[in-house]
Amino acid sequence: MRIACALVMTLSVLSSVVLPAQETLAAEPASIQSQSIELKSSMDKLETELVAKYGESHRARLRRGMTQVANFWRAEDGDAAAFAEFVRTNFAGEPATLDTMFSRLQSNLEQLDGHMGEIGREFRQQSDLDLGPILGFDDLFAAYDPAAHLNDDFFKNKLAFVVLLNFPLTTLEQKLSEGDKWSRRQWAETRLAQRFSKRVPAEVNLELGRAYAETSKYIAEYNIWMHHLIDEKGNRLFPPKLRLLSHWNLRDEIKADYSDAKDGLAKQRMIQQVMDRIVTQTIPAVVVDNPNYDWNPYTNEVKPTTVKDFDESKAISGPGVSLNAPEPNTRYAKLLVAHKATRKVDPYSPTAPTHIDRSFNESREIPEARIKAILEQVLSSPLVPQVARIIESRLGRPLEPFDIWYNGFRPRGTYTEAQLDEIVAKKYPTAEAYKKDMPNLLVKLGFSKERAEYLANNIVVDPARGSGHALGAAMRSAKTHLRTRVEKGGMNYKGFNIAVHEMGHNVEQTLSLNDIDYTLLEGVPNTAFTEALAFVFQGRDLELLGLEKPDAQSHALKTLNDFWGTYEIAGVALVDMAVWHWMYDHPNATAAELKDATVSISRDVWNKYYAPVFGKRDVVLLGVYSHMIDSFLYLPDYPVGHMIAFQIEEQMDKAGNIGREFERMATVGSVTPDLWMKKATGAPVGADALLAATQKALTDLAAPKK
Numbered sequence: 001m002r003i004a005c006a007l008v009m010t011l012s013v014l015s016s017v018v019l020p021a022q023e024t025l026a027a028e029p030a031s032i033q034s035q036s037i038e039l040k041s042s043m044d045k046l047e048t049e050l051v052a053k054y055g056e057s058h059r060a061r062l063r064r065g066m067t068q069v070a071n072f073w074r075a076e077d078g079d080a081a082a083f084a085e086f087v088r089t090n091f092a093g094e095p096a097t098l099d100t101m102f103s104r105l106q107s108n109l110e111q112l113d114g115h116m117g118e119i120g121r122e123f124r125q126q127s128d129l130d131l132g133p134i135l136g137f138d139d140l141f142a143a144y145d146p147a148a149h150l151n152d153d154f155f156k157n158k159l160a161f162v163v164l165l166n167f168p169l170t171t172l173e174q175k176l177s178e179g180d181k182w183s184r185r186q187w188a189e190t191r192l193a194q195r196f197s198k199r200v201p202a203e204v205n206l207e208l209g210r211a212y213a214e215t216s217k218y219i220a221e222y223n224i225w226m227h228h229l230i231d232e233k234g235n236r237l238f239p240p241k242l243r244l245l246s247h248w249n250l251r252d253e254i255k256a257d258y259s260d261a262k263d264g265l266a267k268q269r270m271i272q273q274v275m276d277r278i279v280t281q282t283i284p285a286v287v288v289d290n291p292n293y294d295w296n297p298y299t300n301e302v303k304p305t306t307v308k309d310f311d312e313s314k315a316i317s318g319p320g321v322s323l324n325a326p327e328p329n330t331r332y333a334k335l336l337v338a339h340k341a342t343r344k345v346d347p348y349s350p351t352a353p354t355h356i357d358r359s360f361n362e363s364r365e366i367p368e369a370r371i372k373a374i375l376e377q378v379l380s381s382p383l384v385p386q387v388a389r390i391i392e393s394r395l396g397r398p399l400e401p402f403d404i405w406y407n408g409f410r411p412r413g414t415y416t417e418a419q420l421d422e423i424v425a426k427k428y429p430t431a432e433a434y435k436k437d438m439p440n441l442l443v444k445l446g447f448s449k450e451r452a453e454y455l456a457n458n459i460v461v462d463p464a465r466g467s468g469h470a471l472g473a474a475m476r477s478a479k480t481h482l483r484t485r486v487e488k489g490g491m492n493y494k495g496f497n498i499a500v501h502e503m504g505h506n507v508e509q510t511l512s513l514n515d516i517d518y519t520l521l522e523g524v525p526n527t528a529f530t531e532a533l534a535f536v537f538q539g540r541d542l543e544l545l546g547l548e549k550p551d552a553q554s555h556a557l558k559t560l561n562d563f564w565g566t567y568e569i570a571g572v573a574l575v576d577m578a579v580w581h582w583m584y585d586h587p588n589a590t591a592a593e594l595k596d597a598t599v600s601i602s603r604d605v606w607n608k609y610y611a612p613v614f615g616k617r618d619v620v621l622l623g624v625y626s627h628m629i630d631s632f633l634y635l636p637d638y639p640v641g642h643m644i645a646f647q648i649e650e651q652m653d654k655a656g657n658i659g660r661e662f663e664r665m666a667t668v669g670s671v672t673p674d675l676w677m678k679k680a681t682g683a684p685v686g687a688d689a690l691l692a693a694t695q696k697a698l699t700d701l702a703a704p705k706k
């Protein structure tokens with residue numbers, strides 16, 4: 001079951017710690033070694049016996065299957081005799097038996113996933129939907145995961161071993177070099193086996209879970225009280241009570257300050273200084289999430305506050321504690337917690353023996369070297385200085401480092417937000433009204449009338465508690481759910497815009513489960529793909545309202561905005577990647593050493609790709625991202641996501657008919673990202689579409705307005 005938008009990130013992060021099965025385990029305890037010697041001699045005898053029974057052509061498949069099983073077999077699973085009996089009973093020696101086994105596994109696993117998904121959805125009903133107060137126990141239901149122990153159960157009852165004995169585990173190299181030639185059934189078998197490609201000891205998973213919780217908590221509580229920031233003249237630039245979470249809220253405040261003609265620039269510079277202090281850990285510890293102190297981030301002077309703009313009681317440092325004592329490298333100590341927990345998984349993952357390998361080869365299924373090359377292609381593109389000069393002329397001043405978050409490329413709409421709100425509220429007074437109109441909306445997007453009806457019938461519309469999300473199904477008898485927010489006076493424009501985005505997810509979810517040849521291939525390669533498909537819908541929301549679509553100039557501005565955002569996050573991703581390599585190269589590093597390394601990596605990336613454009617060296621801002629601490633090498637997903645979105649959008653433009661093209665793309669299924677993209681657009685994942693669109697946007701902007 002897939003939840004788009006809301007929880008997707010956490011889930012994909014957790015899945016990046018999954019493990020493949022391997023030829024031999026790297027650091028095996030002695031008892032396992034002696035057991036594998038026993039299993040090995042048992043395998044030799046079984047090979048002779050079963051090849052005699054089924055024929056020579058089955059030798060390689062049998063050997064592979066037995067090795068895969070042996071790699072996960074533990075003493076608790078039985079002795080060599082039990083292993084032999086298991087292989088004899090469960091090896092599908094006849095092709096017809098193998099076919100039956102494949103179909104039955106596929107159908108039973110669909111039922112399992114589907115019903116687990118239904119339980120999860122029902123249990124989260126009170127939390128997710130606009131159904132009145134949430135009581136304490138509702139949260140317990142919402143947090144309960146009925147599928148949490150499935151992997152353990154399936155190894156215990158040996159169904160996982162049945163799969164491993166009969167279907168192949170594959171490496172990323174195999175998928176990349178041979179995957180083009182695999183049949184769809186082979187791909188489905190690959191995904192089937194992959195479900196059981198890991199058996200991480202419970203205590204290792206537990207520690208990993210604790211590391212995620214500990215780092216998220218650190219990030220979630222890292223607030224800066226803005227009214228307590230003092231400039232050199234003693235002024236408070238920010239309003240009372242404003243408490244901003246690092247780094248997201250701080251960054252968004254920088255973006256918002258572009259429209260503050262009076263104090264905007266001073267505020268932005270001050271936030272940049274705060275961020276610098278966070279990265280270098282020269283921030284005084286007492287000012288983190290604490291409004292009892294006033295702080296000048298330039299001089300680093302701290303004093304007890306003279307204004308009270310808060311209600312909660314917050315700790316005041318006792319006597320003897322220096323107000324200027326810097327945060328004791330806690331940021332990097334937390335990152336080390338993350339790193340050490342992931343390293344515990346390494347011994348169970350010999351062909352992807354580091355978290356870096358697992359993150360790229362297993363979770364993303366794109367090799368790290370390729371992603372690095374794609375990021376560098378954007379960072380060193382000659383389009384960067386061209387866009388930078390446009391920003392400078394729009395700002396009327398030279399760029400400053402925080403302008404990596406420039407957000408002024410916003411298109412001017414023909415309609416005001418209030419006008420749009422009115423149009424939408426009239427059209428959709430209730431969620432029911434939106435539901436009823438879905439077939440029309442889909443026809444407008446180019447789906448045939450029959451297909452539009454079919455798709456709309458597969459989407460249940462629910463009133464969301466939050467802003468909205470799309471909840472996929474995992475079995476064909478179930479429906480997808482579109483959660484949308486409708487205010488008392490009817491839906492507003494923002495709600496409509498989100499609903500259209502979520503509907504894009506729902507349509508993808510329906511097609512990629514119900515209309516695909518094998519349910520084992522259900523879905524898309526990763527979240528970037530479903531997001532890109534949802535953006536295709538969302539980007540056409542005005543046309544769906546029967547209004548004029550944005551003109552070429554607006555479209556060009558939007559493209560430049562995306563390009564600049566990709567340029568910014570591509571550097572951040574490179575920093576994230578280099579820091580993880582550094583941690584692996586220095587396994588005994590202290591938090592202080594990790595800080596120094598991160599600061600120097602951030603500066604290096606800045607000096608190489610940003611300093612020539614910004615005219616300033618040694619900036620550390622790229623190291624401020626919170627996800628660098630709590631999401632374990634997740635950041636490369638962002639820039640790659642932008643590129644995927646441009647590739648899909650470019651293909652939609654080329655094809656003209658969105659409906660037909662959407663159906664074709666959404667039924668490719670969960671093959672590797674490159675193979676998916678080749679089937680969808682003719683080229684592997686890359687930056688070319690983004691760069692071409694940016695070039696075109698520059699040309700369109702330079703053209704005289706009609």
Ligand SMILES: [Zn+2]
Nearest residue numbers: 004005531534
């Ligand atoms: Zn989404």
